[in-house]
Amino acid sequence: MRHSIILLPLLCLAAPVAAQQPDDLNRVIDEGLNHSQVMQIAQHLTDDIGGRMTNSPQMRQAEAWTADQFRQWGLSNVRKQGFRFGRGWWIAGSSVKMVSPRPIQLTAIPIAWTPPTNGVLSAPIIVAPMKKERDFDAWRGKLAGKIVLVSLPGTGDEPNEAAFQRLKGEDIEKLDRFEQPKNDPASLERLMKRLSFIRKLEAFLKAEGAVGWARQSYRDGKLLHGEGYDFGVNDTAALPGVEIAAEDYRRLARLAKTGPAPVLEINSDVRFDDSDVNAYNILADIPGSDPKAGYVMAGAHLDSWVAGDGAADNGAGSAMIMEAARILKSLGIKPKRTIRFALWSGEEQGLFGSMAYVDEYLATRAPGPKEEQGREEMYFRYKTRFPITPKPGYADLKAYFNIDNGSGKLRGLYAERNVAAVSLLREWLSPFASMGAGNVVSQPTDGTDHEYMQAIGVPGYQFIQDPLDYESRVHHSGIDTFDHLKAEDMRQGAVVLAGLLLQAANSDKTLPRMPLPTQPAVSDPFKYEDPSLD
Amino acid sequence: MRHSIILLPLLCLAAPVAAQQPDDLNRVIDEGLNHSQVMQIAQHLTDDIGGRMTNSPQMRQAEAWTADQFRQWGLSNVRKQGFRFGRGWWIAGSSVKMVSPRPIQLTAIPIAWTPPTNGVLSAPIIVAPMKKERDFDAWRGKLAGKIVLVSLPGTGDEPNEAAFQRLKGEDIEKLDRFEQPKNDPASLERLMKRLSFIRKLEAFLKAEGAVGWARQSYRDGKLLHGEGYDFGVNDTAALPGVEIAAEDYRRLARLAKTGPAPVLEINSDVRFDDSDVNAYNILADIPGSDPKAGYVMAGAHLDSWVAGDGAADNGAGSAMIMEAARILKSLGIKPKRTIRFALWSGEEQGLFGSMAYVDEYLATRAPGPKEEQGREEMYFRYKTRFPITPKPGYADLKAYFNIDNGSGKLRGLYAERNVAAVSLLREWLSPFASMGAGNVVSQPTDGTDHEYMQAIGVPGYQFIQDPLDYESRVHHSGIDTFDHLKAEDMRQGAVVLAGLLLQAANSDKTLPRMPLPTQPAVSDPFKYEDPSLD
Known part of the structure; x- marks a missing residue:
């Protein structure tokens, strides 16, 4: 009962x-x-x-x-x-090789919406990590004729968690905690500045006479991604760019540190469709x-x-x-x-x-x-x-x-x-x-x-x-x-x-709605900006 | 105290x-x-x-x-x-492309000690999984002019454990459990039979007029390995063979199942050094x-x-x-x-x-x-x-x-x-x-x-x-x-x-030694062999 x-x-x-x-x-x-x-x-x-x-x-x-x-x-x-x-953009074919000091086919992909190489682009690399505009000064006058590796080569990852997961009850419980909205216009402005950096970097590389650039994949294990955002019709980047697998990128960087700069051959056969x-x-x-x-x-x-x-x-x-x-x-x-x-x-x-x-x-x-x-x-x-x-x-x-x-x-x-x-x-x-x-x-x-x-x-x-x-x-x-x-x-x-x-x-019912949003107040009007975050 | x-x-x-x-x-x-x-x-x-x-x-x-x-x-x-x-053997360059039904550069590597393609080998694939000699019958007369995919395409992996591990105390404790030696000549003979299968498979593929073969990588995530064992001077396999990344191999297999056989272009520029x-x-x-x-x-x-x-x-x-x-x-x-x-x-x-x-x-x-x-x-x-x-x-x-x-x-x-x-x-x-x-x-x-x-x-x-x-x-x-x-x-x-x-x-001491080994007794003389394991 x-x-x-x-x-x-x-x-x-x-x-x-x-x-x-x-x-x-x-x-x-x-x-x-x-x-x-x-x-x-x-x-x-x-x-x-x-x-x-x-x-x-x-x-x-x-x-x-x-x-x-x-x-x-x-x-x-x-x-x-x-x-x-x-613009439309697609990859008809691509190949990135290290030809000296020894031949290796690298794992790499053209970055989305970058222009083609128009045949094989062959040039030595230079490792010139740049994250902010003020980093440009260190490399001025040194990039002409080079393929510029712009990422700071890190160290290998240590995947301490299982790659494959299912949600447990407690994982879902943690998601059910009310989170107050935050409005922090300064952090948005910082983000905007970071986003506009890539276009400044591209312009700097072009002005310095670099012939191409490469970045490191953000995942280890030879995984590639190739995201890029210069898709506007009048917005195409000037230089071909490729993403190189982390293992291959770091090897290039070490070789450049300990010996003559490796030479790459990049063939980026990418096509625009307007x-x-x-x-x-x-x-x-x-x-x-x-x-x-x-x-x-x-x-x-x-x-x-x-x-x-x-x-x-x-x-x-x-x-x-x-x-x-x-x-x-x-x-x-x-x-x-x-x-x-x-x-x-x-x-x-x-x-x-x-x-x-x-x-x-x-x-x-x-x-x-x-x-x-x-x-x-x-x-x-x-x-x-x-x-x-x-x-x-x-x-x-x-x-x-x-x-x-x-x-x-x-x-x-x-x-x-x-x-x-x-x-x-x-x-x-x-x-x-x-x-x-x-x-x-x-x-x-x-x-x-x-x-x-x-x-x-x-x-x-x-x-x-x-x-x-x-x-x-x-x-x-x-x-x-x-x-x-x-x-x-x-x-x-x-x-x-x-x-x-x-x-x-x-349903006879419809979902209760939220009020029509209006300009929110700044969440912390007393906050000072940390200049080091710039 | x-x-x-x-x-x-x-x-x-x-x-x-x-x-x-x-x-x-x-x-x-x-x-x-x-x-x-x-x-x-x-x-x-x-x-x-x-x-x-x-x-x-x-x-x-x-x-x-x-x-x-x-x-x-x-x-x-x-x-x-x-x-x-x-023999010595090395890879001067290699490329494996699917050219139809759509172009994709595949992630692949020549299998060690396989012969070169001598330029680009272009042929349709056939998926013909073979693990034992008795599997040959199903494919007799069907392989001429084909690149034969010999692995059974599985499903994707689910890595439920962290890829990166350090040993904990309890892991080491588990290793300190005395394990008695086993002598099982029948399991050795089964292993020998499995090992000789690859040479029988290579001979079968050649006799049937196949032009090349491919196997699936045993790890997911586009990882490649390429182990091979035909390194004897008079032991070189007749056909070029490549290992294809699991994701790419399975895509080929699905496309072959649902439509016209994909066509590959393999360029395996490998070199022997005798x-x-x-x-x-x-x-x-x-x-x-x-x-x-x-x-x-x-x-x-x-x-x-x-x-x-x-x-x-x-x-x-x-x-x-x-x-x-x-x-x-x-x-x-x-x-x-x-x-x-x-x-x-x-x-x-x-x-x-x-x-x-x-x-x-x-x-x-x-x-x-x-x-x-x-x-x-x-x-x-x-x-x-x-x-x-x-x-x-x-x-x-x-x-x-x-x-x-x-x-x-x-x-x-x-x-x-x-x-x-x-x-x-x-x-x-x-x-x-x-x-x-x-x-x-x-x-x-x-x-x-x-x-x-x-x-x-x-x-x-x-x-x-x-x-x-x-x-x-x-x-x-x-x-x-x-x-x-x-x-x-x-x-x-x-x-x-x-x-x-x-x-x-x-040290003043030296390590105690084991007795000089002699032919061990069969561990289980009363065992019957399971014929299904053949």
Whole structure:
């Protein structure tokens, strides 16, 4: 008898709120687990298409294929949302060799949006670590004709933690600690200064007559990444640049310290594609039965870097979004609210796809300073523009769910300080608690496509995911390939997402919203800036 | 008062037995820590010379340079001990590209001692996993004109343990559990069969008209290794073979499963060098004052594989051996017994350098079967030859210490079941207990150059070392480079080794020996063989 007393509230918790269609959740689970297509979708995006740099020919392929899939599955209003981005760029081939003092093929990759070498560039290196403008003086007059190694060579890493992890209960508990917002304009200005340094460095190297430059990979183990940000049409760097594997970079640096400067041969056969300076989000709907009920949305960015095949970041998220759409559509679900699926572009360079969505459909922010020209800076300054003027569609978006943390199992949602929304989110996730996805924690997250929605007060949330080896070695690296995706996790993710969207679309309730943000006060008005941080 | 009672035996333990020259140990420590050359030695072997495959031009450089160093430091009787090995082989350049369905530069390395492609070999792949001869039937008639992928493509790894580890007390305790010897001739025969499979596979591929073959790397994360064993002069494989990074191999396999076979372009510019079929050990002595007292010896193998620079395996051990020699010689130490330093060749292919030392100086084993022609099989069968006939020098070798477990700190010695030797070994190590090196454990180890000495009853020991990331990612791989060596560990290692040799060379005692081994009884004469293991 005591058992029934205890069980009663548990049963209440476990009952989905969308009790109108209790079968539907189990049909979603059946379709998503017994008839899954999520790995086939991911395999096409990664193996067949490969790394999908914004505006590259590969990304164009991915835009066409994903839109076509949505259409084939019968989704409505499948469309491309264009926004001005910049140049396409891709790697046709590349090779970096040390030719003296002894021949070695180095592990290296051209840095994104750097220009080609136009054949083989052969030159001695010079190790000239520079982090700030004041470091330039030491190297003035010494760089002509050289390939300049600009990173300070460090020492090898000591990976004392397992590369592959799953979240334990206590890890998730730690995320559920309310974190007060901070507004520290000075630290933002410091960041802006650091970001503009790379362009000053490029200009300095060019002015000094250097013929190319190289930096060290930020991960050991011969992993490569190659991120770069000079993607504006009039913004191309003057010199070819490559990222060299840490082990190879440090060997070059030691050889240069103990003997004659090693000579490199760099062949960076990279290509620009200016046929269309617009990037495109792919949007597709399952229309709702009640046009006044608004819509719910899920999204992931389709673009990636190019050292790997853009699998965990973010073929995985894209495939889960697409699979959730396929599952819901294939079951003939007719939700009350429209369910919208979004595949964003330009995420890796500054969340530009979701920014374009906010600008076009949700709210107008005050104009930014003139120097914001499709660059990283825009990303960091965008949220500092006030006032925010909601557009007519602002209130229609009832919830947005974003996936961008690899292929790990969905473990719940970050509530982004919206403590009033926690109980409803928990309710919607409760059917998936036994799949590990029942958690809602208060912490905010950033750096992906829900961020600009959160920043205007729209309930946009990111999933908690098992980290697997995403941060430790896969994120942006050459091993971001299909076989680092976990099929069981991906199937769980698609099912949880589809089930959550279904409930959010049919619920009698909508999520409590945050107040419309206004210019926040400086968190610590009494603080002195430490000049040594400059 | 209770404290002093407890402290008394601890103090006794800590007193070095070689009390004749109490200053010398501290002079060794001073020279090895305040004036160390160990990292400079390792840097030359790895960065300047690079991977040192047995009989390759790089190994010839290393032989000359190490002998020259010993001479410059004033060691005596510096000499090369030659033994017949086989061909030299090195990589002048190599490239493996997938050219269709889309262009990607693959991460790959030629397999050791495979022949060159003589320009670019372009052919479609076929995935034909074969592990046993009976697997050939499924592929007969299907391989002509193909590059054959012979590994079964697995799924991605999940590294749940930290790649970088140090030994804790309990880890060392576990090693101190006496393990009874086992003699299981049937399992040896099974192993022999597996080893001969690769040659049968190569012959099958050739007979079927395949044009090349590829296998999958056994580590994920784009690490490469490239071990191969067809080094006999008349033993060269017919077809070029490459090892492809796991991520790239699996992508090829998936593409072949879901669409037209990918086409590869392989350029394997590898070179044979038959100018001298002998390999050479480098030996150097610090002569003892008492010609009748015998000698003690320390050794490490100088040869390596070639994906990396042979740093942890075994530039580290070689550098510690050389540094110990330098330290002892530079201090003008005149030991009672000769101290001999050995840098072995041919270790990676079967401990052939130390085998040659045993054969020439220590004991004659019964001749082996005819098929032992410088191949892996010889390594596994050598210890099965009885009787052992000691040579005149057999009793002169009082102790041999081997280093071959990377650059990790020395933590003590494996006593190889010689429980009678434990107390004396502990005594000799006790001055280094506070450096972490005071442990002696009973377990045996194998797979390196003390093994054949142990096998004839000579007291040959391997050091316990902190594993660092040796087994997890560095051993034999492309990241076996200088910057995965730990300088503090290497200095400790050289000091501990020098101090141990000093004490062993001057001690009034010598290590108790094991009885001369004779043909062992089969451990389980009642066992039936499981035919499924064939």
